[in-house]
Amino acid sequence: MASLLEVKGLKAFYGQTQSLYDVGFDIPTGGITTLLGANGAGKTTTLRAICNMVRTDGTIRFDGKDIRGMATEEIVRQRIAHVPEGRGTFTTLTVDENLRIAAYTRKDKQGVKDELERVFAYFPRLKERIQQQAGTLSGGEQQMLAIARALMLKPRLMLLDEPSFGLAPLIVLEIFRILRRINEEEKVSILLVEQNAALALDLATHAYVLETGKVVMSGPSDVVKNDENVRKSYLGY
Amino acid sequence: MEQFLQQVASGLANGAIYACVALALVMIYVSTDHINFAQGEMAMFSTYISWQLMNWGMSFWVAFVLTVLISFAMGVLIERLILRPLHNAPVLSIIVVFIGLLAIFNSMAGAFWSYLIKEFPSPFPKSSFGIAGVIGPHQLGVVVVTLIVLGLLFVFFRYTPLGLAMRAAAQNPQMARLVGVRVDWMLALGWGLAASVGAVAGIMVAHIVYLEPNMMGGILLYAFASALVGGISNPAGAVAGGFIVGILENMVAYAGNQIEKATGVYIIGNGEKLTVALIIVIFVLTVKPAGLFGRVVVKRV
Numbered sequence: 027m028a029s030l031l032e033v034k035g036l037k038a039f040y041g042q043t044q045s046l047y048d049v050g051f052d053i054p055t056g057g058i059t060t061l062l063g064a065n066g067a068g069k070t071t072t073l074r075a076i077c078n079m080v081r082t083d084g085t086i087r088f089d090g091k092d093i094r095g096m097a098t099e100e101i102v103r104q105r106i107a108h109v110p111e112g113r114g115t116f117t118t119l120t121v122d123e124n125l126r127i128a129a130y131t132r133k134d135k136q137g138v139k140d141e142l143e144r145v146f147a148y149f150p151r152l153k154e155r156i157q158q159q160a161g162t163l164s165g166g167e168q169q170m171l172a173i174a175r176a177l178m179l180k181p182r183l184m185l186l187d188e189p190s191f192g193l194a195p196l197i198v199l200e201i202f203r204i205l206r207r208i209n210e211e212e213k214v215s216i217l218l219v220e221q222n223a224a225l226a227l228d229l230a231t232h233a234y235v236l237e238t239g240k241v242v243m244s245g246p247s248d249v250v251k252n253d254e255n256v257r258k259s260y261l262g263y
Numbered sequence: 264m265e266q267f268l269q270q271v272a273s274g275l276a277n278g279a280i281y282a283c284v285a286l287a288l289v290m291i292y293v294s295t296d297h298i299n300f301a302q303g304e305m306a307m308f309s310t311y312i313s314w315q316l317m318n319w320g321m322s323f324w325v326a327f328v329l330t331v332l333i334s335f336a337m338g339v340l341i342e343r344l345i346l347r348p349l350h351n352a353p354v355l356s357i358i359v360v361f362i363g364l365l366a367i368f369n370s371m372a373g374a375f376w377s378y379l380i381k382e383f384p385s386p387f388p389k390s391s392f393g394i395a396g397v398i399g400p401h402q403l404g405v406v407v408v409t410l411i412v413l414g415l416l417f418v419f420f421r422y423t424p425l426g427l428a429m430r431a432a433a434q435n436p437q438m439a440r441l442v443g444v445r446v447d448w449m450l451a452l453g454w455g456l457a458a459s460v461g462a463v464a465g466i467m468v469a470h471i472v473y474l475e476p477n478m479m480g481g482i483l484l485y486a487f488a489s490a491l492v493g494g495i496s497n498p499a500g501a502v503a504g505g506f507i508v509g510i511l512e513n514m515v516a517y518a519g520n521q522i523e524k525a526t527g528v529y530i531i532g533n534g535e536k537l538t539v540a541l542i543i544v545i546f547v548l549t550v551k552p553a554g555l556f557g558r559v560v561v562k563r564v
Contacts (some may be wrong), residue, residue: 116439119430127444130424130442
C-alpha cells in the first residue's frame with residue numbers, strides 16, 4: 027500500500043528543549059495508525075510537528091510532497107485535519123459557525139450545505155444544537171464538534187489527539203465507532219494518538235510506540251497488542 | 264423640555280463618533296489584546312487626507328469613500344510592516360510603538376498641512392435635514408452615517424465567511440490556523456477595518472471640532488472610556504458604551520446648567536464634562552470590572 031504520510035528522522039524543539047529525537051513512521055493510505063506512549067513520550071508533539079506548530083527538523087512528506095516548514099494553515103489546506111488536544115472549540119461561536127469556519131475558503135454554497143448534512147449524519151446530536159454557543163456543549167459534544175469540523179475540511183488525513191480525553195466510557199465507544207465509519211465511508215486515513223491503548227489498538231491497523239521522543243516499536247496492531255512489553259506497560263495485564 | 268431633547272440629540276451625535284472610535288479600538292483589542300493608542304491620530308490623518316482630496320476638487324462623498332479605502336490600506340500596511348515584526352515582542356515594546364505612531368501621525372499632519380485650524384465642510388444640506396429645534400442637520404447626518412457603518416460591519420462579521428474567519432482568528436488563533444484560516448492576514452484586515460471606521464469618525468466629527476492635528480485627542484479618551492464602559496472585549500458593548508458616554512456627558516452638563524439656573528450655584532458645567540465622564544467610567548469599572556456588556560473571563564485552574 028502506498029503511504030500517504032511519510033515521516034523520517036523527525037526532531038522537534040520547544041525553544042532550546044528537544045522533545046523528539048528520531049521519529050519515523052509511515053501512514054498507509056486509507057488506514058488507521060495509532061501512536062502509543064506514556065505521558066511526555068512525544069505523541070502530541072509529533073502531531074504538532076506534522077502541522078508545523080513546533081520547530082522541527084527531518085522529513086515530512088504528504089502524498090510525496092515535502093510539507094515540513096510550510097505554514098500551518100497551508101498544511102491544513104493540503105487537506106490534513108488536526109483535531110487538537112483539548113478540542114480547540116471556538117467557544118463564543120455557535121455550533122453552526124464552528125463547522126462553517128472549516129469551509130470558509132470554499133465558494134460553492136451548495137457544496138458546503140451538502141457537506142454539513144453529511145457531517146450531521148455522523149453526529150445527529152450536533153444538528154439539534156446547531157445554534158447553541160459551542161462553549162456550552164458538554165465535553166463529549168465538543169469532541170464530536172471537533173471531529174465534525176475536521177470532516178468539513180474534506181480531509182485525506184485526520185490527526186486525532188486523544189479523542190477519549192476526559193469523556194465517559196460510553197461516549198468514548200460511540201466516538202470510536204464513528205471514527206471507524208468515517209475511515210471506511212469517507213476514505214479518510216487516520217493518525218490517532220491515544221492514552222487508552224486497548225481502544226486504540228482495536229481501532230487501528232498499525233501501531234507505533236513512542237518512548238522519550240523515539241519510536242521504540244512498530245508493527246500491525248495485532249502484533250503490537252501481543253507484545254509482552256506493550257501488554258505490561260500500556261494494556262496493564 | 265426642548266433643551267433637554269437637544270442635549271440628548273447632540274449626545275447621540277457625539278456618542279456615534281465615540282462608538283466608531285471605540286469599535287476601532289475593540290476590533291484591534293479582541294484580536295491582539297492591545298489598545299492602539301494611535302487610533303485617534305490615524306483617524307485624524309485620514310481626515311486630513313479627505314480634506315486634501317476635497318481641496319483637489321473632489322466632492323465630499325467621493326473623497327469620503329476614497330479616504331475610507333486609503334485608510335484601510337494604511338491600516339493593513341501598518342500591521343504588515345510595523346507590527347508584524349513585533350509579533351512576539353513584549354507588551355511594553357508594542358505600547359512604545361503605538362505611542363511612537365501617535366507622535367509620528369501627529370507631526371506628519373502638522374508638517375504636511377500645518378497646525379492651523381481648518382474648517383471642514385458638512386455634506387448634509389442645511390434646509391431639508393434635521394428636526395427643527397431638536398437636532399441639527401449635521402448631527403442627524405452623523406448619527407445616520409455611523410449607524411449605517413456599524414450596521415454594515417455587523418452584517419460583515421455576522422454573516423460573511425470572511426467575517427466569521429476574522430472572529431475565529433481573534434478568538435482562538437491557533438485553532439483558526441488548524442482550519443486553514445490565514446490568521447496573519449486576518450489581523451491585518453482587522454487593522455484595515457479599524458482604520459476605516461476611525462476615518463469615518465474623523466470625517467464626521469471634523470465639522471464639529473474643526474480640523475487640526477490634535478482634534479482626536481479628547482475623542483480618543485472618550486472612546487476609550489466608552490469601550491471600557493461597554494466591555495472592551497465586546498464590539499456591540501463598545502458601540503453601546505459610546506452612545507451611553509455621549510449622552511451622559513451632555514446630561515451632566517445639562518443638569519449642571521439647570522441647577523445653576525434654579526439655585527444660582529455653579530456646581531458643574533461644560534468644562535467638567537470629561538471629568539465626570541471619567542468618574543462614571545471608574546465607577547462602572549469598580550462595580551462591574553468587565554464593563555456593562557463585557558464577558559467575565561473565568562480561567563480554570
